[in-house]
Amino acid sequence: MPQQPPKGAGSGTQSAPRRGKGVLNQQVAAGARVPVCASCKAQIRGKFVTALGQTWCPNHFSCAMPDCKRELHDIGFVEEKKQLYCEGCFETHLAPNCSRCSKRVKGDCLNAIGKQFHPECFSCTYCGSLFGNSHFYLEDGLPYCEADWNELFTTKCYACGYPIEAGDRWVEAMNNNYHSQCFNCSVCKKNLEGQSFLGKSGRPMCKSHAR
Ligand SMILES: [Zn+2]
Ligand SMILES: [Zn+2]
Ligand SMILES: [Zn+2]
Ligand SMILES: [Zn+2]
Ligand SMILES: [Zn+2]
Ligand SMILES: [Zn+2]
Structure with a gap:
């Protein structure tokens, strides 16, 4: 079991935040598709940034904090919930x-x-x-x-020293706790759960051995 x-x-x-850098491309290779900015959705003529499999206008590849908007292609970005931020905004607002x-x-x-x-x-x-x-x-x-x-935090059996776990049958006797199967006469080892017993020097004894 x-x-x-x-x-x-x-x-x-x-986990760790994803950090990376955008690549600034000077122009589209001849014959390649005209890139579309992931932010403004316009076709980009001239320089564009590639990062995370997407393309951006250089001025739209910027920190998502509304009062920051720093361009990120030369300083690197930190990604948080699919948004890109500059390191400074990440550390002060998002970390x-x-x-x-x-x-x-x-x-x-x-x-x-x-x-x-x-x-x-x-x-x-x-x-x-x-x-x-x-x-x-x-x-x-x-x-x-x-x-x-x-x-x-665990209750331990006074006889065997191992924890009494949830679901274990146990006996409380003489201010100590015992697994049911450990609550035995100290002399003959007869199990005393539910039986009458006597305590002698803090040890349980069956009636015949307690005399
Ligand atoms: Zn754009
Ligand atoms: Zn920022
Ligand atoms: Zn800490
Ligand atoms: Zn510890
Ligand atoms: Zn025990
Ligand atoms: Zn006995």
Whole structure:
């Protein structure tokens, strides 16, 4: 049977904004089709820019921020939701804020639990180790590594020391928790779930061995 992942387990995905540069062409090669600007849809006579498989008038290949409009063919662009921006506008207006340090995420961005992080900012709440591509576990919306999550948030069987997981049958006795199959007489190992037992030095005993 495949093991179910514990409550709140997840893993992050990493993404980075697409950056590139347009190429300024002096003129259409003889016999080639006249390029059409992806922005104004007009046929372009003279210089034109090619980028991302499209063509633009040089002055229309510009930052999509209305109050910027810088031409992008010599400075490069950042693509965000199919729009092109200059690096400055991307960093000040569009780069997501890291949920841990609140600074803008300009490069690689880790997407996890519906939030954005610098890859180096998404780490175990308890020990600070980075998750990379490995799984993390959530508790109250905070991520933990598997070892710490197990240590901090699982109930452990007093007899065998392993976590009691959701769906396991368990017994609470003498202020401790036991897997049902681990709740046995300390002497004869007879299972005591639902049986009468006596506690001796914090250990369960069947009636005949408690005397
Ligand atoms: Zn145009
Ligand atoms: Zn701009
Ligand atoms: Zn950060
Ligand atoms: Zn940890
Ligand atoms: Zn156990
Ligand atoms: Zn016994």
